[in-house]
Amino acid sequence: MKKRYLPILTLLPFITAVICTGIGRYSIGFAESLSVLFARLTGYEAAKNAYSVVWNIRMPRIILAAFVGAGLSAAGAAFQGVFSNALATPDTLGVASGASFGAALAMLTGSALFGTQVTALIFGCSACLLTMVIAGRDRSVSSVILGGMAVSSVFQALVALVKYVADPVDELPAITYWLMGSMARASYKSLAVGLPLIVLGTAVIFLLRWRLDIIALSEDEAASLGMNVGLVRAVFIIAASLITASCVSMCGQVGWIGLLVPHISRMIGGSSGKSVIPLSISLGAVFMMIMDTLARTMTAAEIPISILTALIGAPMFIALLRRRRDRT
């Protein structure tokens, strides 16, 4: 990737964010939302309604969508590199299922948002650890992914169990809707708890982006390039798990993005981590903001985001795969 694209990649999410703040039931133009956003700095007298809609309602969930999109895309790219497997996603290690179980359990016991996040994080990371323990010492790619599948199905069964015992009047729908994913619960308070972990994980992956190319090589090659393969792989897995668990705890399960965005990034800038990671972070944020804006504006009621990402993401992915096959 050329250096000159960097400003565009940095600006793109911000421009998307400004456009998205203007879209919704209460429609605000691009110029108006810009003025409202900078009202404090410029002393612009914004309409009270517009100010409240932009800053209190739309901004938190746009911020959440941007960070979740960027984080899950970076995590997906990291997993794909670590396992040299284009199909590896944040779900591969069972992290997403583990975190889902943790959050569902917290909802069942009626704990507050913070409690839900912590429980999701604990179970997400435990799932990751469990997968690594099952995979054992050899840590070969296939045993890690098979371990992840086993752990994932165990936690999915546990989620089903939680749903089964949940009160069908209020708990069951809450858990079910939450599992489908939504940015609607975003507030500045919840952002303050969850975002630092997403930022931390994404920053680690970004800083290690060049190492991702080495870790994707065969074990002997990577080791003979003088890299501590076990350590770097563990750092990537922990960072990506941290992101996944935080995202799941804040907005439920959002599928497809960890697969779709890194693939698009590879098609744009080649498969080197040096370009895949920055592209994934930027495009992931943009993609998720657009998805969330669609989710809240397409119909009067909100559409769960995982339904949208799958309905839009899957056909897009198939189209991309077909195009790539034609070219080779």
Place this chain on the structure above:
Amino acid sequence: MRFEIEKGSFAYGERGIFKEISFSLEGGEILAVLGPNGCGKTTLLRCITGLLKLADGKVLLDGQSMTGDKTQWQKMAYVPQLHTLPPSYSVREMVTLGRSAHIGLFGTPSAHDREIVQRAVDEMGIDSLSDKRCDRLSGGELQTVMIARALAAEPSVLILDEPESGLDFRNQELMLSIIRRLSEKGMIVIFNTHFPQNALATAHKALLMSRDEAPVYGAVREVITADNIRHSFGVDVLITDIEHNGRIYSTVTAVK
């Protein structure tokens, strides 16, 4: 520069692979390792590089034990055999990965690194390939890229696992000439090969392994003899020297 292995032994559990192998190489020397399939040639190379731990014995570079960390890989490079298609990085990106041992964990290649990469690319004559994707290269091209990547680490010991295997006649000769050229620059080169003739044409020293017996080590012409080959491979051969333009070429032909 001196590279040696002292009484190196290795076993997978109860099954001994090799026992008490010793050799010593000075700067500019080439060692060819030969032996039948499954006698442990690749295992030996992996032990030399520290990717596998010797059960017994020592590997010394300039009298110092190998550290197994980054500092070791600033002096030594290993080109394993490739069994899978490489990732789709460009040739230049792939060669740049060779700088890894010289770059900090969170670092990315600097202008200085890119300069050294360019030198390795020029050295191997693959500048015209540098924007091509590695998964679209021919076998011979890919092998040159792998060696360029190894050279980017600026090693003084280069270890190659069957560098000329699976290549056509011309590319085999190209690999051997590359090995000779690097040794002329003072590099120690160790390579595995299935072809006694290639060892005779290239190496100064040879290590001939057998499945159940002690290996034979020494000057290449003393090791690659009809007797030793019959012993190790169970094949009767005729080794003949041909003179052409003032140079001696040795051929190894299987006879009945």
